[in-house]
Every structure is written in structure tokens, then in C-alpha cells.
Amino acid sequence: MLKLIHVRYWYLHILIIFLFIFACTPTKHPAGVRLSLVNNRQSIQIKGLDYAVMQDIARDTDNTVWQSLVAVYRMPADTDLKNYQPVQPGHYLLKDSAVVFTPDTPFVKGQTYFIRNYRLGEGARLIDYIKGHSQPGRTHFIDLIFKE
Numbered sequence: 001m002l003k004l005i006h007v008r009y010w011y012l013h014i015l016i017i018f019l020f021i022f023a024c025t026p027t028k029h030p031a032g033v034r035l036s037l038v039n040n041r042q043s044i045q046i047k048g049l050d051y052a053v054m055q056d057i058a059r060d061t062d063n064t065v066w067q068s069l070v071a072v073y074r075m076p077a078d079t080d081l082k083n084y085q086p087v088q089p090g091h092y093l094l095k096d097s098a099v100v101f102t103p104d105t106p107f108v109k110g111q112t113y114f115i116r117n118y119r120l121g122e123g124a125r126l127i128d129y130i131k132g133h134s135q136p137g138r139t140h141f142i143d144l145i146f147k148e
Contacts (some may be wrong), residue, residue, distance in 0.1 A: 043102040058094040066092035075112035107148035115144045
């Protein structure tokens with residue numbers, strides 16, 4: 001009986017070690033996201049996004065679902081108010097391995113804009129919560145700034 005208990009603890013220790021190893025492996029980030037103005041500077045092309053995520057979003061008939069991955073905003077004069085800006089309305093199109101966003105109203109020359117690229121699933125590992133790098137319900141994102 002004592003030997004059976006010892007074997008169970010041994011399996012438990014191995015399981016804990018494997019969980020720790022997998023929780024500490026770094027997250028693989030996709031290639032850097034790149035922006036470029038296209039269509040006579042009327043649209044913005046976004047490259048370097050996760051191809052599987054783009055294909056999944058492209059299957060949705062609601063064009064606004066793209067905003068959950070790459071939302072476009074106008075940069076306010078006071079950048080402290082950046083998180084409170086309305087989304088720039090427009091049309092998203094998946095073209096080859098890039099997303100092309102064309103706003104409903106043309107980009108204003110000299111105006112700064114930013115694209116908020118939500119990093120879906122990033123920071124959702126157990127070790128991220130333990131180390132305080134992430135909080136439940138918080139979505140990681142990076143802001144990509146461009147100027148017309």
C-alpha cells in the first residue's frame with residue numbers, strides 16, 4: 001500500500017514539472033505587422049497578421065468583426081484620450097495574405113491615425129497571471145501609428 005502511494009506522488013511530481021515547463025515556454029509571436037498606404041493613399045494595407053485568424057474572420061459576413069483584430073482610429077491631439085476614440089468606420093477586405101482597410105471618409109492629409117492590433121490569446125497562459133503580466137478579461141494589443 002505504501003509503495004502505491006509513493007508511485008502516485010511520483011506521477012504527481014512529474015505532472016507538476018511538465019505543467020511548469022509548458023507554462024514557462026515563451027509565446028511565439030507572429031512576424032511583425034507592417035503597414036503601408038495603398039490605392040493612391042486611400043487605403044491602409046496590413047501585413048503580418050496570423051493567417052489562420054484572418055481566414056476565420058473573413059468567413060464572417062459582418063465586416064465589423066475585423067475590428068476585433070485590427071481596429072483603425074484617428075489619433076487625438078491629447079494622446080491620453082487615445083483609448084476613448086470611436087472606431088474609424090470603413091470597409092475591410094482580405095486580399096492575399098493582407099487586410100486592406102478603406103475608410104468611409106478619406107484619410108485626412110497630415111492627420112495621424114493608429115491601428116490597434118489585438119493579440120488574441122496572448123498573455124492567457126497560467127504563468128502570465130502568476131507573474132502579474134496579465135489580468136483576467138484583459139486583451140493584449142499593440143498600437144501601430146501611421147500618418148496620411
